[in-house]
Amino acid sequence: MSAPALELDRVSKIYGAKAARPVRAVDAVSMSVAKGEIVALLGSSGCGKTSTLRMVAGFETVSEGAVRIAGREVNRVAPAKRNVAMAFEGYSLYPPLTVRENIAFALKSARLPREEVARRVAEIAHLLEIEPILDRYPASISGGQQQRASLGRALIREADLHLLDEPMGQLEPALRALLRGRIKHFVKERGLTAVLVTHDQTEANALADRIAVMEGGVLQQFASPAELKDRPANLFTGTFIGEPPMNVFQAQARAEGDALRLGLGEGVALDYPAAGFEPAVRETILKRGRVTLGVRPHAVRLDPAGAPAEVAANQWLGDQSHIAASFAGGTLVTVEHDRARLRPGDRIGVRFEPADLHVFDGETGAALSHGGRAA
């Protein structure tokens, strides 16, 4: 079996290691990216995703651990010798060359026939909608056009790895959405391996086979978009992934005969018959006692016989209603696909099916169960 396209083996980045207060920007991150896979590094500002990508590219030294590309450790290999194609902010186009020449540069250096170069440049320019600016110089085009030109320069190359740092950060939403689909198709069709950095989960979901969720320099979970949504490894991933965010409530678990009773704030109690949870999961939850309950807004059911809540706001977004309600001493958000006729002050009942419940350890935040099954 051939080596993974990229392996990070307990990789850390410490800035100012000798300074009074060193910053551990990336903390023992391990992951393996298969050939042909598209992976997104996703997280909020400062989580360490760019530092991780820059270590893979060779723009930053690796403080601890090993980076391997196609089976070769590259910790001390110069960026140009890593056989990676990059689209990075600040890794700019060559000013004396036109956009066309910039994009064609690597292919010309590889001595590809002229017609082949022209064909590939035309194809990529069409894909990225930059045909009209091919003969312009970088200084005379907009930031968004420059970004697409550098993306073209990276994508046109054959390399072990394509590294893309916020590749569409400067583009209009409509163009982003269009290019996402085209880029994914292009990368997949050619079997390229791509690692991209983004803080936009829609982009990560649309492009990536797997997403590496980072926070505080630590890899929180590395999984497919569906798995991140259905089986978040911890409370951080649970609340970070998904829009609107998952509702969370502190709960006290106790046995009520065969049923599992989850006591929330303000005397709200949710009872689940034994059938709702695997016996071992029920045991774990009871042993923990204090747990955090998570339920996604799309999964909240409105039911007059359910637990009492009071509508605080109801917003129609054109295709769905977002309803915020006071519930168990906190706020609960639900999404309804119809235009819900609810007004602030209305009393409603809400119900969470066992299949839709995520239960996390009340102290560590580690997931205990999803849909009544062990996490």
Ligand SMILES: Nc1ncnc2c1ncn2[C@@H]1O[C@H](COP(=O)(O)OP(=O)(O)OP(=O)(O)O)[C@@H](O)[C@H]1O
């Ligand atoms: N050259 C540097 N020197 C010192 N600290 C740095 C340096 N570069 C980044 N950091 C710090 O390391 C942490 C991670 O930064 P990094 O840029 O990797 O995060 P990020 O998730 O990519 O954020 P953003 O999306 O804002 O770029 C932050 O706390 C940042 O302030």
